[in-house]
Amino acid sequence: MKKFFCQLLSHAILVLFSLSMVIPFAWMLSTSFKKPHEIFVFPPRWIPREPTLKNYLDLFRAVNFSRPFFNTLIVAVSITVLSVLLASTAGYAFSKFRFKGRDKIFLLVLATIMVPGQMTLIPVFLIVKQLGMLNSYAGLIVPGVASAFNIFFMRQYMLSIPNELIEAARIDGAREDYVFFKIVLPLSRPAIVTIAIFTFTGSWNSFLWPLVVAQDERYYTLPVAVSVLAGQYSENLGLQMAGSCVVILPILVFFILTQKYFMKGIAPLTGLKY
Amino acid sequence: MKTSKFWVFVFVGPSLFLLLIFSIVPIFASFLLSLTNFNVYALVDWSRARFIGLENFRDLFHDELFWKAFLNTFYCLSIALPVTTVLALLNAVLLNRKDTRMKNLFKVCFFLPFVTNTVAIAIVWSWIFNPRYGLMNWVLGLFGIRGPQWLSDPKWAMLAIIVFVVWRGLGYNTLLFLAGLQNIPQELYEAAELDGANAWQKFLYVTLPMLRPTTVFVTTMMIIGYLQLFEEPYMLTQGGPMNATLSIVLYLYRQGFKFFKLGYASSIAVVLFLLIISLTVLRLKLSRE
Numbered sequence: 001m002k003k004f005f006c007q008l009l010s011h012a013i014l015v016l017f018s019l020s021m022v023i024p025f026a027w028m029l030s031t032s033f034k035k036p037h038e039i040f041v042f043p044p045r046w047i048p049r050e051p052t053l054k055n056y057l058d059l060f061r062a063v064n065f066s067r068p069f070f071n072t073l074i075v076a077v078s079i080t081v082l083s084v085l086l087a088s089t090a091g092y093a094f095s096k097f098r099f100k101g102r103d104k105i106f107l108l109v110l111a112t113i114m115v116p117g118q119m120t121l122i123p124v125f126l127i128v129k130q131l132g133m134l135n136s137y138a139g140l141i142v143p144g145v146a147s148a149f150n151i152f153f154m155r156q157y158m159l160s161i162p163n164e165l166i167e168a169a170r171i172d173g174a175r176e177d178y179v180f181f182k183i184v185l186p187l188s189r190p191a192i193v194t195i196a197i198f199t200f201t202g203s204w205n206s207f208l209w210p211l212v213v214a215q216d217e218r219y220y221t222l223p224v225a226v227s228v229l230a231g232q233y234s235e236n237l238g239l240q241m242a243g244s245c246v247v248i249l250p251i252l253v254f255f256i257l258t259q260k261y262f263m264k265g266i267a268p269l270t271g272l273k274y
Numbered sequence: 275m276k277t278s279k280f281w282v283f284v285f286v287g288p289s290l291f292l293l294l295i296f297s298i299v300p301i302f303a304s305f306l307l308s309l310t311n312f313n314v315y316a317l318v319d320w321s322r323a324r325f326i327g328l329e330n331f332r333d334l335f336h337d338e339l340f341w342k343a344f345l346n347t348f349y350c351l352s353i354a355l356p357v358t359t360v361l362a363l364l365n366a367v368l369l370n371r372k373d374t375r376m377k378n379l380f381k382v383c384f385f386l387p388f389v390t391n392t393v394a395i396a397i398v399w400s401w402i403f404n405p406r407y408g409l410m411n412w413v414l415g416l417f418g419i420r421g422p423q424w425l426s427d428p429k430w431a432m433l434a435i436i437v438f439v440v441w442r443g444l445g446y447n448t449l450l451f452l453a454g455l456q457n458i459p460q461e462l463y464e465a466a467e468l469d470g471a472n473a474w475q476k477f478l479y480v481t482l483p484m485l486r487p488t489t490v491f492v493t494t495m496m497i498i499g500y501l502q503l504f505e506e507p508y509m510l511t512q513g514g515p516m517n518a519t520l521s522i523v524l525y526l527y528r529q530g531f532k533f534f535k536l537g538y539a540s541s542i543a544v545v546l547f548l549l550i551i552s553l554t555v556l557r558l559k560l561s562r563e
Contacts, residue, residue, distance in 0.1 A: 007371075007373050007374075010368045010371060010374065011374070011375070013364070013365070013368055014365065014368050014369065014374070014380050017361075017365055017384070017444070018379075018380050018383035018384065020441070021383045021384060021386050021387060021441070021444075021445055022383055022386065023409070024395060024398050024399065024402060024441075025386065025390075025395075025398075027398065027401075027402070027409060028395075028398045031401070039407075040407055042406070042407055042412070043412055044407070044409060044412060086288055086289045086292070087289070089284075089285040089286075089288070089289070090285060090286050090288075090289040090290075092285060093277075093281075093282060093285035093286045094286070097277040097281070097282055097285065097286075098276050098277055099276060099277050099279075099282045105286070105290070108298070109289075109290075109293060112293060112297045112298060112301075114551075115297070115301055115547070116498065116502055116546070116547065116550060117502075118502060118504075118523050118526060118543055118546060119300075119301060119304055119543050119544075119546070119547045120296070120297060120300035120301060120304060121526075121530070121543070122300075122304065122307060122530055122536050122539055122540050122543065123299070123300035123301075123303035123304050123307060123540075124296055124300050125530075125531075125536075126303075126307075126536070127295060127296070127299075127300065127303075129317075142292070142296075143296040145292055146288075146289050146292035146293045146296065146297070148293060148297070151289060176277070176281040176284075176285070177284075180285075201389055204391070205389075205390075205391045205392070207391075207392065207393050207505055208504065208505075208527070212531055222391075222394075223391055223393040223394065224393075226391075226393055226394050226397065227393050227508075227509060230397050230400075230509065237401060240397050240401075241397070241398065241401075243394070243397070244391075244394035244395065244397050244398055247391045247393070247394035248390050248391055248394050248395065251389055251390070251391065252386065252389065252390070255385070255386075255389045256382065259382060259385070262385060262389070263381065263385075263449070
């Protein structure tokens with residue numbers, strides 16, 4: 001009897017917290033399909049009585065949300081592809097090459113993980129400005145490509161690839177690029193998928209850097225566009241919620257499809273040495 | 275066998291080059307900039323910037339708004355940190371119970387805020403905190419409580435931000451704790467049971483000590499994250515009302531990219547950096563004792 005009560009209570013608490021996690025999303029979705037008069041109904045109505053697509057149509061016609069949408073897609077995909085490529089090549093070199101100063105250089109790379117983004121924000125802004133990359137895709141993409149964390153993650157994973165496999169290929173006369181693309185990369189697939197997913201999600205959601213580097217609205221990414229929308233159409237709540245849905249839902253669907261990689265990706269974090 | 279210089283260059287070169295330009299040089303540049311009066315004129319012509327020694331830091335020390343931002347950020351940290359930790363641990367322990375059903379569904383729910391764009395969901399939260407039509411006051415109303423004017427009342431605005439911040443951090447940290455719990459060997463619990471320990475004693479004398487590395491990691495990351503509070507007040511209140519929710523990073527952003535006082539803003543960045551480093555070191559020191 002006591003055991004049953006325990007189980008009931010524990011489930012009740014979990015359901016309560018899970019609901020509080022989900023409710024903001026449900027409300028956002030429901031409001032985005034409401035007409036203005038239904039939004040200001042109190043107590044709130046969860047399922048709109050007269051659902052409408054008008055908010056979404058306005059979003060893509062009147063406000064032109066498609067440009068930021070494609071900007072975000074271009075930026076997130078580019079950063080992900082380049083970052084995975086650079087992180088795996090560097091991770092391979094740091095785990096399997098032998099060269100002078102290897103471990104010292106790796107330590108330097110590691111040290112940059114600890115520095116918060118705000119610390120480097122202003123100098124990076126000045127450097128990007130000096131390179132003439134303000135208001136450009138290059139400015140949005142290039143500073144985000146080299147990720148010390150991704151390099152670290154790939155190196156740790158590649159350490160577990162047996163040396164004999166690589167040595168055997170080298171003895172057979174294979175060049176490093178062949179070894180890398182034909183042996184190391186295929187074996188590193190799980191790690192690559194994990195950092196690709198995290199990098200994509202991270203760059204889709206990133207806000208402070210795009211806010212600073214893209215002041216021209218042609219280069220707005222979705223988070224910047226939706227923050228501007230909230231300011232400009234502060235009284236049009238349906239439109240704001242539709243905007244939020246467009247930013248959030250693609251990543252949410254992406255997450256639900258790839259959730260096992262997300263769960264795997266955070267597990268090694270707790271095993272970090274510190 | 276040493277790898278030829280050519281291949282080392284090809285494989286490490288690009289990453290190192292980019293890290294150098296966008297990470298390592300900027301760290302040093304940040305310190306240098308904080309010693310200059312780099313402003314909107316210098317933005318056009320760098321030669322107009324002058325070295326002014328520690329003047330920025332002296333100004334910062336006498337800047338009431340900076341102190342306000344500093345205290346606000348610590349207020350947020352001092353409430354959000356223990357609340358998130360306790361709630362995350364509670365949920366992780368419940369999720370880790372053998373007889374808990376639908377674990378995966380709960381986990382997915384808990385993970386949602388972590389993958390969600392803060393800016394977009396902040397718009398939803400500012401509507402949740404709407405005093406007349408918002409969900410928060412509706413729920414409070416069900417219990418017969420008349421909710422406050424959350425975001426426009428200086429007394430309550432920061433608390434609203436904290437609720438949002440905890441909501442965002444709770445699920446992710448729950449899953450980190452859960453991963454830690456799953457690493458505790460089952461035999462320890464069986465041994466404790468043999469010694470006649472009850473559930474609470476098992477938690478106190480097995481779970482908590484064994485979970486220590488995870489707890490240290492989770493709280494350290496939380497300190498680092500919460501000190502960088504920015505998007506939440508930027509979207510919900512823009513730092514108002516009466517600067518009640520102005521955070522350090524929001525103040526940095528304002529000084530740097532609204533007034534383009536980049537030298538002054540860099541000194542804020544340096545102070546924040548030193549704060550983060552010293553709190554992290556302090557946290558790790560405490561955990562060793």
